[in-house]
Structure formats: structure tokens, C-alpha cells
Amino acid sequence: MECVPRRNARQTTTHDYHRSSATSRSRRRKHCGLRRARPPYRIAVFLSPPPSSMRVSQFFLSTLKEAPAEAELISHRLMLRAGLIRKLGSGLYTWMPLGLRVLRKVEAIVREEMNRAGAVELSMPAVQPAELWQESGRWAVFGPQMLKIKDRHDRDFCFGPTHEEVITDIARREIRSYRQLPVNFYQIQTKFRDEIRPRFGVMRAREFLMKDAYSFHTGFDDLQREYRNMYDAYSRIFTRLGLQFRAVAADTGAIGGTGSHEFHVLADSGEDALAFSPASDYAANVELAEAVAPASPRAGATQPMTKVPTPGKTTCEDVVALLGLPLTQSVKALALMHEDRLFLLLLRGDHHLNEIKAGKIPGLDPFRFATDGEIVGKLGCKPGYIGPVGIPSGITVVADRAVAAMSDFVCGANEAGFHLTGVNFGRDLPEPTIVADIRNVVPGDPSPDGRGSLELCRGVEVGHIFQLRTKYSEAMGATFLDEQGQSQPMEMGCYGIGVSRIVAASIEQNHDDRGIMFPDAMAPFRIALVAIGYRKSEAVKQAADALHDALTAAGVEVLLDDRDERPGVMFADIELTGIPHRVTIGDRGLKSGELEYQNRREGQSQPIPAAEAVPWLLERLAG
């Protein structure tokens, strides 16, 4: 692929200017002629770029009646149908002209708010030398998610999945004194992560557009101040983009560090589960949300331990159904392995293991699930009937907090076809070696902040902010001299936004059965003019052209549908592409001096006087 510079009206002008001075004389003459012909236009361009309005006949609209079969998610289907994107390969998408306009809108808002927040833009290489990653210790950690490439000298590089290493390298070279701090660098750039399973179109693509920012500080206090600053900037960005979102406490994952928040666009199709308390401002990713210990202490034993036959019943659901007991009275045992050591994790039957929490159990990280063979070998019993009673020594029993407070419970008997009822800690088996929070919270759990109970919703992660502290600066020697002349590692924060993902997430929230409903801030064009009979009626053509020109002059981006299509086709296309405002221009209305306005989100259209259309629309757009 050739490297083609991005062009908006402004850049095209400067680009052509430079080019013309470097090209052949005949070409230069041509350019000069052109320039002389329209000097006022070019000057205007430099002062303030005009909105890039378009006519459909000159643009490239490429809509589909049916979405390709591989598209599952509504946003993915609509993006394909509306011609915003086209797939090249797994996780690789072309942003078509219409889609690129949307992407640029998001980018512009992100850039504006980052600048407003005091961050400074730079641009780092997409391709990075392996040495930097070896130095930070992440060459192996990131592993197969990194697209590794070799140059002609057989040297290792990767296509950057993120830029902590590069920016830390910049910081250690450029920053020597506390006087140069703090600073927050950001870029908006294509990243590549070789995801195990790309899916949902640009929602989880391998190549995607990301805004990544990295801040450097003399101390933790200042890092926290900037973290808060970024938190506020992110809130402004997502608010301006018209997204329904929620900021939640998050796990730090592979990036590392201490504090972290994720910003999620709320959508049922989201890949993350979020817990929040309506009674407070508590919100956390379920990965992290704490399941607090039950308030009431364990009740005393009332039943004898009894072995009951449960042939063929290998799940908690089946066992309690057979015994006529509630699921909350059962305990399931999960066999996890750290190297060749077995951990038996106990969870209430209706609860689910949280693998991130499990990874924090002392001695268990990293863990894997035991194979059937290992379970039989260590417990002498098939999976489905395993339990914590009478197990050999050397096995660590980890009880979830909820389990630790249970009495008279049901669990596997470590004998195929049998379970135990009326089981009690202390009497029938030792107290668990470890009691820990190892489950996912469920709706109704008390909020960890003690206020209200938790509810769950789903979200699409579009932003993530981290306090990295000195993880990278220490590993890579990014130090500065403080006021006392002492060398200190810089405190670091990093802040990401999935720019391309935002487009998909927005569509998840803003669509109906006719297509996309972009908020104004993100729409590829703000107004569509549907000219009915543009090629047939001089009156329609004149009215449509005049309105197009007037709105454009007033700074509004307009798409004029001047195709020789039937009205239904044009209406359907405009609705599919999500342009928020539509004006229909036809002979029928013009006869009575009227145009017709339709908002994409409103059911009813309304007539507007043709003569006052421009001020009417401008007022409408402003409000």
C-alpha cells in the first residue's frame, strides 16, 4: 500500500502548495493558473476550513440491503450495510469515505478535549524495535498478541500494540529535571493487537485506532491530580459524543500499575459485566467488584452428614433438583492447578468463579484448570462428584467467603454417583485453609461501600486510565533530578481511548429498525437534502443547490442527494446512514413554498417555509 497523506480541505491545500513548487514546470503552470483563478477561496481555506459538504453523485455511497452473513452484532451489520466499513480480512477493516468521516469526528472531539486538558500531541512509530520490549520485560509477556516482524537484517520488531516503552524511552532521553515535569503526551494512532478472536467488526478488530496518552510526574500526588484531570476529560469526551457511559473501577491487567478506571458505553451486547450500586456512586467491573462476606455468622449444624446416591447428577442444579433443596444450599468444588499442586476452590452452587480473583490467591498464580486425569489421580474420583470432605493432605482448600459462612450444605462425596448432605465445617471437615473472595458478584449482593445493593449491566470498554506509578520508569531507567539534586524515577500514568471502537459502540446505542441514528457530534453529515426529481425539475435543482450552498456557507456539513433515484431509495439510504437531519425538496412542496424537515429520531416530519429554511434549520441545529 502506498502511504497517502490524509486530506481534509485544509491539508490538501498546503500539500498541493508544497508539491507544486517541487514538480515540473508545466505542472506548476497548471497549478498557478488554478491558484490565480480562485485566490479568495484559498485564502478563506487558510483562515477557516469550510465544512466539507458533498453531493451523493460525487461522493461514494455504498449501501447494502442485506448484511453479509458473518455480521452478528447490530452495529457491525449496520456499519456494513451503511457502507461505513468493508472487511479486508479477519479483524482488518477499510474505513470507507462515509465511515472515515465519522471516525474523524470522534478523533476531533478526542483531540480537542485532550488539548483542552493540557496534553500535548506527538506521534510515535507504529513499528518498534524488540530491544525496548525486552528491556521492559514485556516482549515475552505480551506474547502472541504482538505482531512480531523482522527487517531485512533479520532484526526483531513489533507492530506496536501500545506505546509505554517508546514514550518511556522518550522521557528518559528528554526529561532530566523536575522543572520539565509534569507533562502528558498523547497520540492518535493505529495499533495492532493480534487478538485470539477478532469479532464484531471494528468493535474488536486487530488493527484499530487508539488515542493513547502518557503522563510523567515528580510524585504520586501529582500523578493522582493528572489522573483525575484525565478522568474528567474522558467524561467530557464521552458526554460530547452523546454516549451513555459509566466509569468503573477496573483491574489493571497486563498494562500494570495501581489505580485504574474503565469507561464503558452501556450496551446489552457489551463484552464486560459491570456492577454498580444505585444508592451510591460505586461502580466496578465485575472482574474486580468485591463480594463482601455475609453479614450474619455461620449458623450451627442441625443435620447429620449423610451420603446420598445421586447417580448421573454431576451439576449442582441437577443434585439440588433431585434432593428438593435450594441451589444456595449446595457447594461446588473446582480443581485448579498451580504447576502440579492442586487447589480445591469452593463456591456456592449459584455462584461463579472469578478467575482474576482466583489468580490473586497466594501460591496459585498462574493457574490452570485440572485435567480429568489429574482430578482422578489426586482425589480418586471423577469430576462431578468431587468435594472437600475427606481429601488427601497436600490439597489446599480455598473457600469463597459465602461458602465459609454456610452450614448443613450439599457437596460431592468424592465417590462417583454420591453426594453428601448436612455437611459442616469444623465437624465433618477442617476449616478451609484459605477463605477469600473468589466469586463474581451477583445482583442483590451488598455494595462494597456499604450503601445499597449491587445491580449488574453490560458495557463496551471505550476508555481506560491507569496509574502506572514507576513500573516502566524503573524498568527502563526514566529518572529526573528533584529539587535536592536527587535522582528519582518518574511517576507515570497512561490513558487510552478506543477511537474506532467508539463508532461501533455508539451505533449499539443509537439505532432503530431503519438503521443508524448518529448523534450530531458524530454524524458523517449533519443534514441530508433529499432532492426528489433533481434531474427532472429545474425548480427542485435550484432550490436544492441554493440550500446546499447556503448551509455550507453557514458552516453546516450537508449531503445533497442529487441522484436520479426514486424517493424511497434515497430516504432509505439516508436513514440507514444515520444522518440526523433531513430536508426533502420536491415539486409538490415547492408549489406551496414549502420544504419538509424530518429529524432522524422523531416520527413525524414537518413542513418548513422554503424562503426561511436556512435560518429555521440553523436554529434547529443550534438547539
Added chain:
RNA sequence: CGGGGUGUAGCGCAGCCUGGUAGCGCGCCUGCUUUGGGAGCAGGAUGUCGGAGGUUCGAAUCCUCUCACCCCGACCA
């Protein structure tokens, strides 16, 4: 990487079981009619049936291998 599935025209699909050399709808091209909610009529173009090998007189169809893509599980903006 494990489990499941699909590859036939630009898109959506049928044909495959029961081998006989490919079809439907939409889209596309031409002409005429039509023009306020995805038009009608007539004519037309487009497929080495994902690829390779095998069985057979003959393979989209049966067999083997392979590749790509999609869906479900562990990563992340």
C-alpha cells in the same frame, strides 16, 4: 489453541443426501415507462462452485488433505 459451523455471481441463498458439467432473489449494465417510501417491462453481463489431490467415462455433489471465514471459551481500547 480447543469445541461447533460455513465456503457456489458484488450481497443473501438453493443445488450436494440419490455424480451427468450451475440456478433463484437482490444488486449491476442497456432501453422504454415510472418518480413523495427500497418501481414495472424487455434485454444483458458476471462463477476455473475456497484451493490441491484422489475415486469415476464423468465431481459443486463422493473421499483425503489444505486454506479462509464465522460462532462458543482464556486477552484488551
